[in-house]
Amino acid sequence: MKKPRRSMLFIPGSNAAMLSTAFVYRPDSIMFDLEDAVSLRAKDSARMLVYHALQLPMYREMETVVRINPLDTPFGHKDLEAAVRGGAEIIRLPKTDCAEDVLRLEREVEGIEKECGRKAGSTRLMAAIESASGVVNALSIATSTPRMDSIALAGFDYVVDMQTQRGDGMELFYARCAVLHAARAAKIDAFDVVFSDVNDDEGFLKEVNLIKRLGFNGKSLINPRQIELLHQAYMPSEEEVAKAKRIVEAALEAERAGHGVVSLNGKMVDAPVVLSARRILDLARSSRASAY
């Protein structure tokens, strides 16, 4: 059963209090940020805080992501050392514009894994798309390396690059679609942008429902309150679950009976429909499993 990846909670790496306690919110994955959420003068201490936090037992049990600074900054490489050595599962590379950005990151990661004795290939990569170039190159980025875990869209920088502003979502339409398609073609996961108005639950849910329909695996969150809302929205409805159950049962029946074709209520059910039903049941099961 695939682990759900609906919620990715952003934690500023410089905030010791949050690092000490964020695991209690039980997001599907936790992202320690060394980049935009950390001021220049705190970059070094955030790095050490995250390095140590990654090794705490409670975080070992969760999926951990570290957003490093771009490699062409004085901080990027050191961040990477801390993240890989600290045991982060995934490195999130900001401002990924092309496949070469990923390959460069991969080379550095390989080097560090070797040096510190971490299993080669165990550190996976997440590309954050934050510009028009990134969107346009999404497919080559998504397929650049077997280490590619997922691709994420970062809204704020992207709309600035596109010379527009965040609004009702139309401004992200193409980017979302492009990123999704790239992810699906490359058979990796896709994550949507942060919703920054923490007081606007309605707006948040609207966006969540949209991206869920589009097919995003999950979304980046900046406030623990959003986790519960997101999980509820992603939970398949009872109806959906019931229907999915019937489909899957019918498929099992057909298999047992040796029929080549699955049918339900007299109608033929295609393989993709069965796959989709299985996914819904998976999601339902894992949602319940990860509920409080």
Place this chain on the structure above:
Amino acid sequence: MSNEPIFETMIPRRNARGAEVRSLLAASGLEIEKDIQIFVVACDAGRIVACAGLAGEVVKCVTIAEPYRGSALACRLMCEVQMLAMKRRHSHLFLYTKPGNAVLFEGCGFHMLAEVKGHACLMENTPVGIRDYCDKLQPFRQTAQRIGSVVINANPFTLGHLHLVREARRACDWLHVFVVSENASAIAYAERLDMVRAGLAGMDRVTVHRGSRYLISKATFPGYFIKDSCVVEACSTAMDLLIFRKYIAPALGITHRFVGSEPFCRLTAKYNEDMLDWLETAAEEGAPIQVVEYPRFEVDGRAVSASEVRRLLARGDFAAMDSLVPVATLSQLRASYPRVRPAVDCRATELIGVM
């Protein structure tokens, strides 16, 4: 992405928003003190909601607007102040605040030094500041009954100072002489210290001590160092004296403090009066110290005054100085100030009940 206040630094008199700082302080009954060089302010949605002023090593004029009180902002504010001070090469900071706020600042990494009840307390940003200083004094402790002390600025060291030290020494078993180390006088501290050492060379039962931040400094007695300030506030002298009584005297076993009478300066005269109160009669921490005042040393019927010597120095009149200062002081002044120095500070006040 959060809506937390952001911190900036500003110099109010050069900044259009200085008026905001002024009114924020006024709401707490405070005024921008003259010696503050820079402020750290916290801005929320464009409004200044908290501020802290930095005057060298001293933090004062700290205030937080009502709705923001609660330790989180205070902690951040004090961290920012310390970081700013570090950039300006001051890692050891002092803080003046109303007694009611001491607890708040204790939660911000400041530690209590002394309190003038009902008025103010002085705190410092290390748990071991005064402790380390007193530890350094300990080796100089003498075992005897009457241990005296004299604190002088020696700006410059005159026959008046010498006379005071001689008289004081006669009246006790051992005398500790402290030289004010704050470098805010016409003559630099290093030179003043040299003059004192030279002037007292060969005298036994005397220890000359380097001054410190804890004794007549911009931290303990800021009023003294504010130019043209003859403002004699209720607690301006008290803090310095309380610290002397609570920490410095016990470290050395001091039982007496000797001063020369002050005929010229109101501030210094008040300091002497207050000394009697705070060191001897008031019920405060630390054993009472006996304060003994000697009349000023006179030459040709006139009290010897360091400010007079400075006036002569400004004119380059070494001949006239001859009768007022010891030989060592005269040679040092000749060597250091060979030419007339019109800019020599002719400040009328000279401290510590001496000259």
Place this chain on the structure above:
Amino acid sequence: MCGTLESNDLLVKVEPRNELEVVISSVVMRQFGVRIRQVVDETLQRMEVTHGLFVIEDKGALDCTIQARVQTAVMRASECEELDWSVL
């Protein structure tokens, strides 16, 4: 200087000294004073720090936070850019 005075964090101040001294002030001094000192001492030992005055103002930080802040303070004080990961 490194850290903050917020809850679950600590402030570490370093000053040059001829010997090594650690002074700790904590909101949970009674319960955890000893533990905090242990963590600080171990961290300094592993980094082979032999002198300096370390003043710690703790607001209930976890061990990992203490380690991180002390390490960063040492690196800042020694102006060391390159990190030897084996000592951490």
